[in-house]
Amino acid sequence: MGELKTVLVPDIGDFSDVPVIEVFVQKGSQVNIEDSLVALESDKATIDIPAPFSGLIREIKVKPGDRVSEGSPIVIIEVADVAGNISIDSVSEKPDNAIKEVEHVAMAVSENPPQVIAHAVQTGSAEGVIGAEAKQKYPASPPIPSVPVDASIKAHAGPSVRRFACELGVNLDLITGSGPKHRILKEDVQAFVKTRLSQMRMDGKRESADVGLDLLPWPQVDFAKYGPVEIKPLSRIKQIAGANLHRNWVMIPHVTQFDEADITDLEALRKESNAAGKQDAVKLTLLSFLMKALIVSLKKFPEFNASLDKNANGETNLTIKRYYHIGFAVDTANGLVVPVIRDVDQKGVVAIARELSELSVQAREGKLKLDQMQGASFTVSSLGGIGGTAFTPIINAPEVAILGVSKAGYKSVYRDGRFVPRLVLPLSLSYDHRVIDGAAAARFTSHLTEVLTDMRLALL
Numbered sequence: 142m143g144e145l146k147t148v149l150v151p152d153i154g155d156f157s158d159v160p161v162i163e164v165f166v167q168k169g170s171q172v173n174i175e176d177s178l179v180a181l182e183s184d185k186a187t188i189d190i191p192a193p194f195s196g197l198i199r200e201i202k203v204k205p206g207d208r209v210s211e212g213s214p215i216v217i218i219e220v221a222d223v224a225g226n227i228s229i230d231s232v233s234e235k236p237d238n239a240i241k242e243v244e245h246v247a248m249a250v251s252e253n254p255p256q257v258i259a260h261a262v263q264t265g266s267a268e269g270v271i272g273a274e275a276k277q278k279y280p281a282s283p284p285i286p287s288v289p290v291d292a293s294i295k296a297h298a299g300p301s302v303r304r305f306a307c308e309l310g311v312n313l314d315l316i317t318g319s320g321p322k323h324r325i326l327k328e329d330v331q332a333f334v335k336t337r338l339s340q341m342r343m344d345g346k347r348e349s350a351d352v353g354l355d356l357l358p359w360p361q362v363d364f365a366k367y368g369p370v371e372i373k374p375l376s377r378i379k380q381i382a383g384a385n386l387h388r389n390w391v392m393i394p395h396v397t398q399f400d401e402a403d404i405t406d407l408e409a410l411r412k413e414s415n416a417a418g419k420q421d422a423v424k425l426t427l428l429s430f431l432m433k434a435l436i437v438s439l440k441k442f443p444e445f446n447a448s449l450d451k452n453a454n455g456e457t458n459l460t461i462k463r464y465y466h467i468g469f470a471v472d473t474a475n476g477l478v479v480p481v482i483r484d485v486d487q488k489g490v491v492a493i494a495r496e497l498s499e500l501s502v503q504a505r506e507g508k509l510k511l512d513q514m515q516g517a518s519f520t521v522s523s524l525g526g527i528g529g530t531a532f533t534p535i536i537n538a539p540e541v542a543i544l545g546v547s548k549a550g551y552k553s554v555y556r557d558g559r560f561v562p563r564l565v566l567p568l569s570l571s572y573d574h575r576v577i578d579g580a581a582a583a584r585f586t587s588h589l590t591e592v593l594t595d596m597r598l599a600l601l
């Protein structure tokens with residue numbers, strides 16, 4: 142049999158004749174150092190008296206309602222031989238750290254308003270309560286968001302629970318205990334943390350749903366005070382197109398890849414064909430050849446002929462289209478419209494050129510039907526007939542890329558050991574960087590320039 146030691150009420154500050162409100166152990170139960178033995182309640186604080194050593198409870202000297210002071214016996218513990226050889230005297234004369242913790246809690250509560258203590262525990266700054274050790278051990282513990290503290294609430298928990306709560310940065314005053322007399326158990330702290338973390342996740346989701354650009358308001362300027370002005374309402378097309386362009390510009394991470402295609406031979410072929418007039422009076426345009434070449438590249442790089450979608454579970458997917466409906470931007474008096482040529486892959490250059498011409502006329506006359514402007518899998522915007530060397534077209538959502546074409550011009554190109562004049566077509570490919578990497582974009586435009594340089598590749 143191990144040594145029997147009586148555990149006395151340690152120095153609990155200015156308190157005396159304090160009622161025992163709870164006894165946590167039973168005769169015969171095993172206790173470990175720091176397990177709470179009893180809870181005392183002064184008019185200012187609840188004080189847990191922890192076991193100063195491990196062992197078996199042989200006798201309980203108090204019951205709820207008894208009044209105790211420093212030195213009153215609480216329990217008799219049969220101490221295990223191997224550890225905790227602390228004599229009863231030394232316990233009362235030199236309280237160990239665990240008892241000091243209780244003292245500090247009691248002292249702090251008596252000297253400071255409860256919310257000060259609550260704050261100290263919440264922020265982990267209460268060195269006196271728990272010590273720096275916990276902070277060193279858990280330096281990166283996620284902070285629990287601060288919540289107003291009700292000063293009337295007094296946390297009722299044992300030292301080990303207090304230590305646990307402090308390690309997690311939890312303010313015990315915010316927890317309602319599920320133990321006897323609302324005593325806070327370790328499980329209560331865990332449940333509290335779980336609840337707060339899930340709240341934070343929800344808040345985070347709400348916050349990200351609310352994310353705005355947080356911009357300054359649009360400047361309100363009376364332009365008339367600087368000179369004569371004319372106010373023109375935006376056309377309906379511009380208003381609709383503008384709203385779409387704005388959304389696409391803001392929501393899609395655009396990157397534009399620039400390239401140049403040597404179309405000297407292609408232009409010669411085009412001119413020759415037009416001159417020969419063998420294509421039922423349809424003028425073969427550069428754009429019709431470009432669309433034919435484009436299909437070859439889209440087939441080789443299918444992720445450019447695709448859209449990003451969310452499935453029913455909210456997961457993002459890439460929908461790769463096995464059809465090739467190409468939209469093309471038409472500049473009309475009322476604004477930009479984008480008719481669509483369907484199944485371009487199944488059409489020859491003549492058929493494409495014819496449709497391009499017909500749809501352009503319809504667009505300019507405002508005669509396009511809705512279904513003629515829907516279903517594009519990729520869009521081309523050609524400013525080549527107008528001018529410019531490069532631009533950054535806005536992707537036509539939900540597509541993932543758009544090809545801008547600028548005005549071709551002659552350039553001096555070094556070829557076969559000498560400079561020669563070549564007709565060079567500038568290309569500007571804007572792509573959705575969520576879907577397409579820069580390397581893929583560069584490969585795509587390189588491939589397209591190869592095909593445009595040698596249209597025979599389109600036949601293979």
Ligand code: CAO
Nearest residue numbers: 426427428470471472501522523525526534535547548549
């Ligand atoms: N480089 C040099 N010249 C070009 C060219 C190019 N890339 N593309 C066309 N041209 C020339 C043609 O050779 C033609 O000249 P000729 O009459 O001497 O042959 C002239 O420009 C007109 O070209 P086109 O009749 O072939 O018309 P197109 O195919 O260039 O354009 C269309 C058709 C509908 C695309 C065009 O009229 C249009 O509206 N473009 C504007 C699109 C736009 O606004 N995009 C910006 C949107 S914002 O992203």
